[in-house]
Every structure is written in C-alpha cells, then in structure tokens.
Amino acid sequence: MAxxxxxxxxxxxxxxxRASPGAAAVAGPLARETAGLFALGDPTLDDRLGGGLPRxxxxxxxxxxxxxxxxxxGFAAALALRAVATGPAAGRTAGxxxxxxxxxxxxxxxxxxxxxxxxxxxxxxxxxxxxxxVLVRGRTVRDVLRAGVDAARCGGVGAVLIEAWGEARxxxxxxxxxxxxxxxxxxxxxLLLRAGAEPAPSAAWTRWRVRAAPSRxxxxxxxxxxxxxxxxxxxxxxxxxxDWRVEWNRDRRCFQEPPPRRDAPLSRPVAAVPADRPxxxxxxxxxxx
Numbered sequence: 337m338a339x340x341x342x343x344x345x346x347x348x349x350x351x352x353x354r355a356s357p358g359a360a361a362v363a364g365p366l367a368r369e370t371a372g373l374f375a376l377g378d379p380t381l382d383d384r385l386g387g388g389l390p391r392x393x394x395x396x397x398x399x400x401x402x403x404x405x406x407x408x409x410g411f412a413a414a415l416a417l418r419a420v421a422t423g424p425a426a427g428r429t430a431g432x433x434x435x436x437x438x439x440x441x442x443x444x445x446x447x448x449x450x451x452x453x454x455x456x457x458x459x460x461x462x463x464x465x466x467x468x469x470v471l472v473r474g475r476t477v478r479d480v481l482r483a484g485v486d487a488a489r490c491g492g493v494g495a496v497l498i499e500a501w502g503e504a505r506x507x508x509x510x511x512x513x514x515x516x517x518x519x520x521x522x523x524x525x526x527l528l529l530r531a532g533a534e535p536a537p538s539a540a541w542t543r544w545r546v547r548a549a550p551s552r553x554x555x556x557x558x559x560x561x562x563x564x565x566x567x568x569x570x571x572x573x574x575x576x577x578x579d580w581r582v583e584w585n586r587d588r589r590c591f592q593e594p595p596p597r598r599d600a601p602l603s604r605p606v607a608a609v610p611a612d613r614p615x616x617x618x619x620x621x622x623x624x625x
Contacts, residue, residue: 377590
C-alpha cells in the first residue's frame with residue numbers, strides 16, 4: 337500500500353448514504369439466509385473459534401504498532417474476501433469475488449497521509465478484483481461511521497470494511513453497537529479496522545490484534561504468501577485469547593497454517609564435530625544422545 341490509488345470506482349458518499357428505504361424490508365430474509373459462521377480455512381484456527389466467525393456481526397481489527405498497519409489492513413481485507421467467497425452468492429460466481437456481492441471499503445481521508453493509499457495492484461495480489469470494490473471516502477470519523485452504517489444495512493453488500501484513524505471519541509460503545517445492529521439486520525460481515533489506536537470498549541463480537549510476520553519464500557525464491565501474527569483479544573462467546581501465525585492463500589481465498597521451517601533447529605543436542613583438527617586415528621563414530 338505504498339502508492340495512492342484514486343480509481344474511477346471511488347463511490348460518491350451520497351450514493352451510499354441514500355440507501356433505498358425498502359432495504360429494511362428485505363433485512364429479515366437476508367439475515368436468515370446468511371445466518372451462521374464463515375470458516376477462515378485453517379482447521380486449527382477454526383476449531384479454536386468454534387467453526388469460524390459469526391457472519392452477521394461486527395469484528396474489530398487493531399494494528400499492534402504503527403509499523404503493523406499494512407499487515408492489519410491486509411488481514412482485514414483478506415477477512416472480507418473470505419467472508420464474501422464463502423457467502424450465499426459464492427456458488428453463483430465464475431471466478432469473481434461475487435456478482436452483486438461487493439466489498440464496500442469506507443476509509444478516512446487522513447489515512448492516505450498516515451498509512452498510505454489503497455493500492456490497486458496490491459489488492460489484486462491479495463485476490464480482490466478492484467471491479468468488485470466500492471471505495472467510499474470520508475473526511476472525519478463521523479462521516480466514515482455514517483457511511484459505514486448505511487453500507488452495513490445494505491442487503492446487496494458482501495462485506496463492509498470501515499477504516500478509521502486514531503483515538504476518536506465518536507467510536508464509542510453506542511457507535512459500535514449501531515454498526516453491530518446494522519450487520520445483524522442485513523447479514524453483511526462488518527469489519528472495523530482501527531489504525532493508530534488502542535483497544536477500547538465496544539460492541540464488536542471479536543477483537544483482533546495483528547502484527548506483520550515474515551513470509552515463506554516459494555519455489556525459485558518467489559515471494560511467499562502474506563503472513564500474519566494474530567492475537568484474539570476478545571470473543572463475546574467466552575473463547576479465551578489465543579495467538580496464531582497464519583498465511584493468506586490468494587488462490588484458495590483462505591487462511592492456512594504455514595508449514596514447518598526446513599531450517600528449524602534440531603530438537604536435541606548432538607556431539608560436536610572437531611573442525612580444526614583431524615579425528616584421532618582409529619577412532620570410530622560414536623552415537624550421540
């Protein structure tokens with residue numbers, strides 16, 4: 337996310353804010369259609385979460401430090417992609433994230449200066465076709481929240497990603513509860529990405545802290561899959577905090593556990609080999625350990 341992306345797909349705020357009054361009429365059936373969990377793809381992670389994350393809910397993502405904001409953004413975007421890829425419209429698509437199942441990304445303007453702009457080639461490498469993205473920009477946190485709630489209420493949205501900067505009083509318990517209720521009404525997974533902020537009381541169903549992790553090079557020293565060090569800080573169903581290290585598989589659109597490193601140290605000590613002198617004459621090899 338090093339370069340700024342100002343595409344023609346940037347969606348004007350009024351078009352999102354003026355959602356159809358009839359959207360609430362279909363909220364009930366849509367909520368029933370999308371009820372339940374969406375699995376993240378890694379069995380270890382999903383088992384710990386009881387099968388996955390609630391679809392019709394609000395989930396919070398925090399960067400562990402300012403240097404981890406790109407990693408937190410990548411994790412939140414991948415989470416939105418996973419939710420859409422496993423959603424009700426997934427079986428009716430042909431290789432796209434979702435015909436009529438868009439990812440709506442609501443972003444505060446100041447993030448372009450503090451963390452960098454949305455970068456289309458980077459999104460494509462993550463597996464998100466920019467044609468399946470609606471990018472909404474807001475000047476203040478209140479603007480972002482207003483547009484985010486309207487987007488989360490929309491029945492035709494596959495996932496909503498709301499990105500705000502800093503410690504904002506507007507992001508209080510009441511505001512996050514409004515986001516949660518909107519997600520529950522429409523069934524759209526809603527992700528609140530907090531950059532430059534510390535965890536605070538909220539109505540989010542789960543809260544995550546994300547750090548960047550070293551990726552594992554592929555064959556021929558090709559760049560590896562994006563890797564994340566995750567910490568589940570809070571789960572409203574009482575699941576205890578836990579740490580994971582996962583990779584994002586763009587082709588399968590799922591998270592996966594990285595394989596063991598080949599250069600991992602041996603599990604037990606071995607006898608030292610003399611490197612500065614020849615072995616004693618007639619000395620045989622002796623089994624160590």
